[in-house]
Amino acid sequence: MGPGTYLDFEKPVVELEAKIRDIREFARGESVELSRELHLLERKLERLRQDTFSNLSRWQRVQLARHPMRPCSQDYIDKMTTGFVPLHGDRAYGDDRALIGGPAMLGDRPIMILGQQKGRTTKEKLANNFGMCHPEGYRKAMRLMILASKFGRPVVILIDTPGAFPGIQAEERGQAEAIARNLREMSILPVPIIVSVVGEGASGGALGIGIGDRLLMLENAWYSVISPEGCAAILWPGEAAANAPRAAEALRVTAEDMSEFGLVDRIVPEPLGGAHRDPNTAASLLHATILECLVELSPQPVDDLLARRRDKYRRVGVFAEDETF
Amino acid sequence: MEWFRKAKAGLSGESKRDIPDGLWTKCGGCGEIIYALELERLFWVCPTCDYHFRIRHSDYIRLLLDEGVIEEYDRGLVAQDPLKFRDKKKYPERIADSQKKTGLADAIVCGVGKIGGRGVSFGVMEFAFIGGSMGSVVGEKVARAIERAMTRQIPLVIVSCSGGARMQEGILSLFQMAKTSLLLAELAEAKIPFISVLTNPTTAGVMASYASLGDVIIAEPKAQLGFAGPRVIKDTIHQELPEGFQSSEFFLEHGFLDRIVRRKDLKSTIISLLSFLCGPKAGVVEKSGHTLPNTVLESAETL
Numbered sequence: 239m240g241p242g243t244y245l246d247f248e249k250p251v252v253e254l255e256a257k258i259r260d261i262r263e264f265a266r267g268e269s270v271e272l273s274r275e276l277h278l279l280e281r282k283l284e285r286l287r288q289d290t291f292s293n294l295s296r297w298q299r300v301q302l303a304r305h306p307m308r309p310c311s312q313d314y315i316d317k318m319t320t321g322f323v324p325l326h327g328d329r330a331y332g333d334d335r336a337l338i339g340g341p342a343m344l345g346d347r348p349i350m351i352l353g354q355q356k357g358r359t360t361k362e363k364l365a366n367n368f369g370m371c372h373p374e375g376y377r378k379a380m381r382l383m384i385l386a387s388k389f390g391r392p393v394v395i396l397i398d399t400p401g402a403f404p405g406i407q408a409e410e411r412g413q414a415e416a417i418a419r420n421l422r423e424m425s426i427l428p429v430p431i432i433v434s435v436v437g438e439g440a441s442g443g444a445l446g447i448g449i450g451d452r453l454l455m456l457e458n459a460w461y462s463v464i465s466p467e468g469c470a471a472i473l474w475p476g477e478a479a480a481n482a483p484r485a486a487e488a489l490r491v492t493a494e495d496m497s498e499f500g501l502v503d504r505i506v507p508e509p510l511g512g513a514h515r516d517p518n519t520a521a522s523l524l525h526a527t528i529l530e531c532l533v534e535l536s537p538q539p540v541d542d543l544l545a546r547r548r549d550k551y552r553r554v555g556v557f558a559e560d561e562t563f
Numbered sequence: 564m565e566w567f568r569k570a571k572a573g574l575s576g577e578s579k580r581d582i583p584d585g586l587w588t589k590c591g592g593c594g595e596i597i598y599a600l601e602l603e604r605l606f607w608v609c610p611t612c613d614y615h616f617r618i619r620h621s622d623y624i625r626l627l628l629d630e631g632v633i634e635e636y637d638r639g640l641v642a643q644d645p646l647k648f649r650d651k652k653k654y655p656e657r658i659a660d661s662q663k664k665t666g667l668a669d670a671i672v673c674g675v676g677k678i679g680g681r682g683v684s685f686g687v688m689e690f691a692f693i694g695g696s697m698g699s700v701v702g703e704k705v706a707r708a709i710e711r712a713m714t715r716q717i718p719l720v721i722v723s724c725s726g727g728a729r730m731q732e733g734i735l736s737l738f739q740m741a742k743t744s745l746l747l748a749e750l751a752e753a754k755i756p757f758i759s760v761l762t763n764p765t766t767a768g769v770m771a772s773y774a775s776l777g778d779v780i781i782a783e784p785k786a787q788l789g790f791a792g793p794r795v796i797k798d799t800i801h802q803e804l805p806e807g808f809q810s811s812e813f814f815l816e817h818g819f820l821d822r823i824v825r826r827k828d829l830k831s832t833i834i835s836l837l838s839f840l841c842g843p844k845a846g847v848v849e850k851s852g853h854t855l856p857n858t859v860l861e862s863a864e865t866l
Contacts, residue, residue: 404791404799409809412819413790414767418775421744426752441728441737442771442790449741463728463737463768468795472730473650489733490646496734499645551745552706554738555699556645563639563668 245301251290251511254283291511294458297483299492300466302458303437304400307514309521311353311396312338314436317521318528319344319351327378331411334375335366336399337447339382344394345529347536350386352379352447353396356437370403371443373416379447380420383427392430392532395447401465402443417446424449425551426544430535432528434506435459435493436513441468451547452531453501455493456524457508462491501554504531590614592785606826615783615826617763620672620689623722627830628676633685635674637707640700642669646733654731661692669700670725673708678720679834681841684712687722688769695725697769698732702739705773709746709757718756718841720833723774727767740772747776756840758833761811761820762786779836781822782811783829788820 244252258279265272294302302308315322319342326333339352356369379395386393402413424431424447431450439448439461455461464472469485471478496502506527513520535543588599592614602609606626607616618626625631641658648654662668670692676685686708688695697705705721712719728736750757759777761770763786771790774780782788789809797804807813814820824832 402790404796406796406800406804406808409789409791409796409813410817412817414770415775415819417771417790418740418744418773421741421772422748422751422776425741425745426748442740442768445737445740446771449745461734463733464730469730488646488648488650489730491733499735501734501738548745548749551738551741554735554742555703556643556732556735557640557699557703558643560639560641560668563641563662 243306245298245305247290247298247301248511251283251286254279254286258283287510295483296460296486296490296492296495297466299458300438300460300482300486302512302514303460305512305514308437309513309517310358311355311398311436313517314396314521314524315342315351315353317518318525319349322351325382328374328381330377331374334372334378336369336371336403337375337378339379341386341391344525344532347392347529347532349392349394349532350382351394351396352382353436354399354447356398367403369399369438370401371399371446372403372405372408373411373413376402376413376416376420376446380423383424383431387427387429390429392432392536393427393450394528395431395433395450397433397435397439397444397448397459397461398437399440399443400438401440401468402446417442420446421449425547428540428544430532430538430543431547432531432535434524434528435461436524438465440465449547449551451535451543451550452503453496454504454506454524454527454531455496455502456506456513456520457493458512459493460486460491461493461496462489464489466491499556588616591616608826613784613825615763615785617690617724619691620667620687620722620724623687623762624672624676624685626826627678627720627722627833628683628685629678629680633672633674633676635672636711637673637704639668640704642698642700642732644731645699645735646731648731648733657693657731665689665692667692669704670695670697671701671704673704673711675711675715675717678830678837681834681837682715682717683837684708684715684717684719686720688724690724690726690764693729693731695723695769696727696729696736697725697739698729698736699739701725701729702736702742705739705743706746709743709750712755712757713750713753716755718758718837719750720758720760721773721777722760722762723765723769724762725765725767725769725774727769727771737768740768743773744776747773751778756837758836758840760829760833761788764788766790766792766809775819778840779821780819781824781829781832782814782820783826784811784823786811788814 322342323340325340338355342351354369357363357366432452433448433450434454436456466482466486470481474481493505506524509516509519587596590609593612595611607618624633644654671688673686757777759780761782765774766789811823
């Protein structure tokens with residue numbers, strides 16, 4: 239990792255790692271006996287990693303989910319699948335590069351895989367609008383899902399978005415309608431749908447491609463009705479940035495929180511310190527979990543699949559009865 | 564029981580309470596000072612500029628349902644505090660304040676009534692209750708209203724007025740969008756009609772779920788409609804928003820609204836639409852084989 243690509247709380251770990259690397263280099267060149275020192279430093283590093291990463295606050299997880307080095311949807315597609323054929327366009331208005339998708343093979347299974355792609359380089363980020371979809375992104379996703387269902391292929395979805403794009407053209411082209419329609423159509427799409435939140439899951443922008451038979455969340459992903467900053471801007475106007483960590487706590491945005499509410503089926507573990515520290519392992523863990531879900535879901539008759547999907551969403555909510563009203 | 568009582572004639576706009584004695588009211592559109600009784604006669608619509616004052620859920624019940632009568636269901640569903648959400652105020656305190664202010668347990672009233680003699684499953688949102696926001700209770704009541712329409716084979720009419728999903732219930736609020744949309748998929752498969760009526764404002768999580776999924780979508784004039792809030796959009800794109808952005812007129816122009824309907828014409832428009840959607844006379848067997856009974860209240864026991 240280069241300078242500037244780590245978070246504040248990662249800094250001690252990254253610095254110690256760099257120090258160990260330097261000493262090892264030095265020892266190699268100078269034929270100096272440093273193995274004892276190295277051994278001590280490595281033990282220290284291991285402790286530091288555990289201390290830093292094993293009790294992350296909600297806000298730290300939000301930061302990890304946004305880490306500049308965190309794998310994007312495209313990385314997962316490349317590492318998990320073969321024969322990916324990206325398809326474009328919503329057949330109505332245009333092609334939204336914030337949403338990528340197409341057929342691929344997961345092991346020996348043909349699937350439709352799609353997701354929001356934030357982009358890695360500045361150029362790609364701008365072209366992809368930082369993973370914030372316009373309505374044509376949601377409609378493109380729906381088109382690909384309908385294509386999958388026509389040929390009986392399961393759908394695998396990767397969510398990673400700071401939100402549906404809030405802009406003039408997005409409103410003109412019906413952002414609300416595009417999301418609403420997806421919610422309705424995905425709830426009755428007659429093929430298995432496996433949804434994974436791999437990074438950020440912000441509000442309706444995430445949910446708009448988020449209805450399925452299984453909801454997986456990576457360990458450090460977040461999912462919320464509103465971003466911590468958006469929530470803080472409402473509750474503490476003028477000092478939103480300073481209060482975003484507080485909002486993340488109040489909103490309870492982590493995979494563990496989601497699991498407590500019974501909304502997440504599986505939390506997919508990440509390598510210690512986050513997916514960016516070992517993207518290959520992160521991808522293989524996700525790959526294994528998705529495959530397990532596919533094995534569970536694929537043999538189910540469509541009627542059973544849809545009935546279970548229905549029950550899963552019909553149940554959501556916490557309320558009580560009060561006779562005095 | 565209070566909610567079976569016939570409502571008094573006339574509408575009472577919220578803004579009336581701003582004026583002592585309720586005699587004169589300033590128009591929120593053109594600033595004209597209008598005699599309150601005149602406004603009431605005009606359904607709280609400004610005679611000069613056509614500004615539609617925001618009215619209460621009870622006003623829409625009087626305006627749209629025959630005799631102003633609703634047989635209310637699920638009145639006692641109340642919110643919990645699953646997140647233990649705290650900001651300046653505890654969420655349960657916010658709920659209690661809104662309950663005191665509105666007399667409602669949460670931000671929607673649902674039940675059955677008649678429109679033009681035809682039974683409907685009816686829901687109307689109350690903006691005065693935490694901005695008409697949708698948490699678990701609103702989501703559940705909408706879900707049950709949809710199920711009621713299916714069980715009784717009667718059309719669904721929902722008057723929306725909401726700033727979106729309720730922040731204080733976090734992800735559970737967001738998932739109410741999924742729950743309500745899923746049930747509307749079933750309603751559509753059952754070929755039961757749904758008329759979505761949008762009032763000022765209908766935005767965000769409500770606009771991006773059931774409010775956008777009507778077979779026919781109509782809105783009052785100049786309502787604020789959209790997905791993202793104007794402040795968020797401005798902060799994101801760093802430019803001024805065009806005049807009339809995210810209004811009913813904007814929605815109509817861009818093809819996301821069937822009609823703009825003035826308040827005084829809402830009921831007659833719904834009646835006309837229902838005649839098409841359900842057939843001209845209740846109880847007539849249509850081609851699809853569905854029977855749409857007129858006598859809603861008689862079939863109440865079926866639930």
